[in-house]
Amino acid sequence: MRIILFGHGRMGRLVGVHAADHDGEVVGVITSRSTPEDWAAAAGAGADVVIDFATGEALEANLERLCGLAPTLVLGSTGWGAFEPQARAIAQQHGRGVVAASNFSVGAYLMEAAVRALAPAIESLDDYEPFLHEAHHSKKRDAPSGTALQLLGAMRQAGLTRHVDVSATRAGHIPGTHTVGVDGPTEAVTVTHLVRDRATFAHGALRAARWVQGRTGWYSMKDVLGI
Structure with missing residues (x-):
């Protein structure tokens, strides 16, 4: 599973650390400092999934571009609830599979x-x-x-x-x-x-990333866990 990280703070780095535990490999990282060349490289990386742990503002501003990087997305940013109807429409327009959650534990x-x-x-x-x-x-x-x-x-x-x-x-x-x-x-x-260790969120996001492969539509962690 080839992963692009959107956001490289504490959670993004933890996803990178634990990616191999879920047969994953980070093939690109996009941050607020990324250049057009970085975006182009990410688009050509053959990624299976974008895992987002940036900010709600960054997600709103870049979701359209993120849909061009991989067929599936895992959205972990918070604070963008009002944007969700637009986000769903963008994902549907691009035929993407999305797992969105405020908590991945x-x-x-x-x-x-x-x-x-x-x-x-x-x-x-x-x-x-x-x-x-x-x-x-x-x-x-x-x-x-x-x-x-x-x-x-x-x-x-x-x-x-x-x-x-x-x-x-x-x-x-x-x-x-x-x-x-x-x-x-x-x-x-x-x-x-x-939560005793923030790694629990990284493992949950990676579990969601593995689950959403081959799917289209909008899902929650309850779908991933079957509860």
Whole structure:
């Protein structure tokens, strides 16, 4: 699997480090400093997939060009939700296969399934107040995170209409922690997903890249994982 990286920050570099674990090889890197010659070289590299861990702004500005680099894309940038309808249209126009996700860790989707199952019970317990807190490193721009919004959306879809207090922390080097809880008069229950190593996101993105080969259309990590 021949890979072009779009963005070469911490996550892009980690994808490169772990590519071989998934029978992958990085054949090109595009960053904000790339020249027209770099783009041309990437277009001629025979890539199977573009893996994006740049920024939402960079993705919006360059998605059309990225579709010219490979038949499939894995989009890991966040903060571009309003652009999604256009992104889907661009991908469809080019006949590309896309996996887009705000979080590529398997555990995040197991947690989503858990809180979705809990939502009806939380709805019925008036004296237990629900909350959602997430924490990430200080350089993460969007708050609350895309994963936090995804968890909240899953609970809403499962029937939770009550107010959920949502909060976020941006500090230090925290890879990522998400907690959904309910606090009652004499007890509390929490469900937490804790990332101990950012490599989990790289492995998830590479898993998605392998899965989307030969496919067209727009997919999520739930499609990749079959949950």
